């Protein structure tokens with residue numbers, strides 16, 4: 001299974017084509033829209049989110065609520081495009097129109113893709129970079145992730161996510177009994193935080209950043225329950241599922257680091273406290289006493305919950321000006337902007353769930369078959385029996 005996305009932030013629409021989704025998967029517009037809505041919510045977003053009301057159109061590969069096995073095309077219109085038709089149109093515009101448009105960007109924002117992207121592709125107008133590097137693209141990554149979640153859901157694999165930290169405010173570790181309970185609590189929190197008190201403090205931190213014309217980042221965690229044992233492989237570097245997940249999370253806009261299980265904390269502990277002891281019982285087969293490995297050993301799943309965290313840096317588009325250089329005049333300047341989010345960590349937690357779901361669904365299909373959902377279900381059932389009695 002693979003997918004590509006296309007589309008600019010202020011262009012007409014975002015598109016993704018999903019290739020290799022098995023036939024016979026229940027999939028509706030509503031199932032995808034409910035995920036798009038989750039990404040759009042979240043305390044700290046700017047005015048753009050009031051303009052957009054993301055709704056997917058399924059343009060191929062699905063008929064009467066079930067996938068056909070054919071490529072699935074998903075599109076989401078950008079409502080904001082109506083304000084940008086001249087600036088973002090595909091066809092050439094006249095000199096007078098260019099004069100009218102006048103939105104050439106020559107002042108790179110520190111922390112954004114602007115300068116490196118302009119140098120790489122030779123764009124003197126950095127709008128050509130920012131339009132595609134914008135996190136608006138994550139809309140269709142969430143749409144793709146929604147399809148992956150449907151695949152996992154039919155196989156009894158559940159994905160949840162939450163925000164652990166925003167702008168230095170850390171959530172206390174709160175126990176939850178099931179992914180459903182985690183989802184219920186985080187859905188009710190404007191910052192997707194399990195710890196209500198910390199959530200309030202996070203909102204105040206976002207207010208403060210906004211007042212100061214600044215932005216703040218944070219840490220999100222994704223948890224996946226129900227993965228069969230032994231998905232992924234140790235035999236080749238590019239088949240290690242843990243590495244694929246890390247790459248997927250790192251590919252989210254503004255993400256700068258990933259941890260699995262206890263992650264960096266493993267450096268501080270002896271092996272006897274880090275490694276998860278192996279148990280066996282008739283009902284559950286092989287399990288672990290602890291889950292410090294976050295569901296992975298040797299690039300393969302252990303059958304324990306997958307736990308992966310990612311850190312998002314503060315958004316680089318700031319009201320508070322930072323020093324930069326105009327690429328036309330080479331003069332220094334201090335940039336200020338028209339519109340930005342002060343914090344997009346809650347939205348990023350939904351994106352993280354989506355990209356993790358995609359990688360896991362892809363790994364499942366690679367191991368258990370690509371064509372039909374009913375055959376994949378059978379194969380997994382057999383595999384579970386096999387591993388239990390191994």
Ligand code: EPS
Pocket residue numbers: 009046048049052130133134135136137139253317339340341
């Ligand atoms: C973004 C800048 C803002 C965000 C945008 C990502 O958009 P604009 O430049 O139109 O104000 O709102 O995020 C989204 C539109 C979205 O759907 O998440 C950026 O530069 O990355």
